[in-house]
Amino acid sequence: MTAPSYTVWAVPGLPEVREGDDLAKLIATAEPGLVDGDVVLVTSKIVSKAEGRIVAADDREAAIDDETVRVVARRGTLRIVENRQGLVMAAAGVDASNTPAGTVLLLPADPDASARAVRDGLRDALGVEVGVIVTDTFGRPWRAGLTDVAIGAAGVRVLDDLRGGVDAHGNPLAATVVATADELAAAGDLVKGKAAGLPVAVVRGLAHVTGGDGPDPGARALVREARDDMFRLGTSEAVREAVAQRRTIREFTDDEVDPGAVRRAVAAAVTAPAPHHTTPWRFVLLESAAARAELLDAMRDAWIADLRRDGKSEESIAKRVRRGDVLRRAPYLVVPCMVMDGSHTYGDERRDAAEREMFVVAAGAGVQNFLVALAGERLGSAWVSSTMFCRDVVREVLRLPAAWEPMGAVAVGQAAGEPKARGERDVGGFVVVR
Template sequence: MWALSGIPEVQQGDDLAKLIAAAEPALADGDVLLVTSKIVSKAEGRIVEAADREAAIDAEAVRVVARRGTLRIVENRQGLVMAAAGVDASNTPAGTVLLLPEDPDASARAIREGLRDTLGVNVGVVVTDTFGRPWRAGLTDVAIGAAGVRVLDDLRGGTDAYGNPLVATVVATADELAAAGDLVKGKAAGRPVAVVRGLPQVVTPVEDQGEGARALVRNAQDDMFRLGTSEAVREAVTQRRTVRAFTDDPVDPGAVRRAVAAALTAPAPHHTTPWRFVLLESAESRVRLLDAMRDAWIADLRRDGKSEESITKRVRRGDVLRNAPYLVVPCLVMDGSHTYGDARRDGAEREMFVVATGAGVQNFLVALAGERLGSAWVSSTMFCRDVVREVLGLPADWDPMGAVAIGRPAEEPRARAERDAEAFIEVR
């Protein structure tokens, strides 16, 4: 592995393949070229006037992943998650910034084809850029574009030296090549291209351009660390929906318990813990409770003089609870509350505990959304608390504050109506 000397300052319109061929005319079949993205961007005219670098980042970003002060980790238009969308204000004239190549895989293909035309060789090309990484200090180069290179080496289905099956091992070959090339190129040595020789097995046949580096970008569904902390919280809050149709898939009890743990972080008066969560994990317990609640509702509605047709329609609204594979009954307890002997203050004291319970339930619902579970908070248990306490064997001072239906959503929730936050704000 070695870096090429003699590549001049690259200008817009330069033919990189010809510049590389002139610097290293002895390239051979099976070599891999590691090309710094900056010279690709310069050759493609990706230098833009930008007195405000932040505005350039805004233009290149499609999603903010995390933010701390002025530092932003974003997803850019190429699908790469990186600091500042790859917008670089170094190695470019004052008052300008350098953007990443528009299509790094296409850039790599153009260099590969140009070298085949110029030197008659079949090489692989990797376009590299510098990345930081979660949980690891320091920077390294990774592949953002590739052509003629097997970017991933899928070892699943094989065995290790002890005969154990490999079930999860997929090696990011192109990233390993990029990082290795950075060792010989150097960050400030003015040598933007490196050559790796001796790994012909990673180079594809002439007619095969390979998957490209886009294959290295983990898709959203498989990415467990897609968001930064504050963004993850915001995403869970905004993605929470009331789900009324569930699949038959079982609910992981561990996920529900993790959501309960999140609920317990809600604020409460007097350092109290006014929440209790009754988990109905068996079908028998759910049916027994819902049948008793249904009978209580019907009796109430008949006393109100409702018609049988009206009663049937109203009772049907409880189907969301009956069709869910898991139910939770949040309860309010007044342990630690103060008694003032004054109806106004005693009423306010209870209201504080009710608000705290609502905050706990909101935390619970948001945490469920973070577990990719749908939920519906139905307040019907409040209308028959004595029945709920009797069926579930709860203490007399536990007040059921509704029931939460939980499960995997059977369909995509409808889009939430847009609400202008300013319409709900008064400033004094």
């Protein structure tokens, strides 16, 4: 049995590519011996030049801004962004090298369409069925160095899904999807080189990765969907995003809440600042339906009694109780409490009041940390102040120490729908500069 093998070589003799050039004809002239099943690897730079993607730009940063859809991470002047093509990469793929001064080179507007055009052109020129991959150079998280990856493809199985099969020992393959197009791009980069002036390579011997029935997904299939991207943001961006995306959620699905996610949020909560090196936070987790019902029934009765003392009509009371049912609609409740262990007593009303306020602020910071961390866990939440109005009832039902002060309650669960967009707030309206 012959061992599997393939051959890869760079294509010499290609001229300097200019706007309007027919890349397929240039490649066919330089490498007329292409055969069915070959894979042609084309550096994106010459595709961009042929397609006129050179633009005047004295300021490369402005060009990056124009090509950016979303900033993923920023460190100094370096930006990792999602660009118009949906690719997450440094500087949106804007290239200021090998292009005249005062200009920059943008990536092809539609790299998959570019690959299809080259493939069709080679079929017309040489009568061959080949795969075509448009490549570009990427850095990668957690790995030093650069490598070429596929940003456009035609006639190539860009992903080889092995899930459902077994390995050599009979173990089931549950998560193995091979990025075939990226592996081919990297193989071509070994012979093209970064500075050798060889922008095209050919791989022969892997005809099984070309052709195929059905629609051609192109290299777009290699881009991970946002919902599956566990590393969608850099560290500081993720913090800002979690804060910005935190919403008060009032409608929840019936899906269970992962207790581990709530405990991770508590771990974030207790990193908040606090006076005198104290730990003024306690979080009571109501994980059983019985515990939630017992607390909420007792709180409802206490609220109704308060409203009756205020002289509210029974109809008004019923409406208020219905509106306040957000805690009942949640599959998980948390009651944050403040404790003042370690607080100072001064015997002076003004100073003692300020001491208590410090602890209240620290408790609020812990609750905010908790809410933001829940958002980071993709859990919806709503902070409701109701337990603060019936602290004795809450302590009695939950059997809490007398010194624990309930500071509201947090409803937790999967949001039943997309929250409404928050209106823009002008930061200047909240800032006073002296």
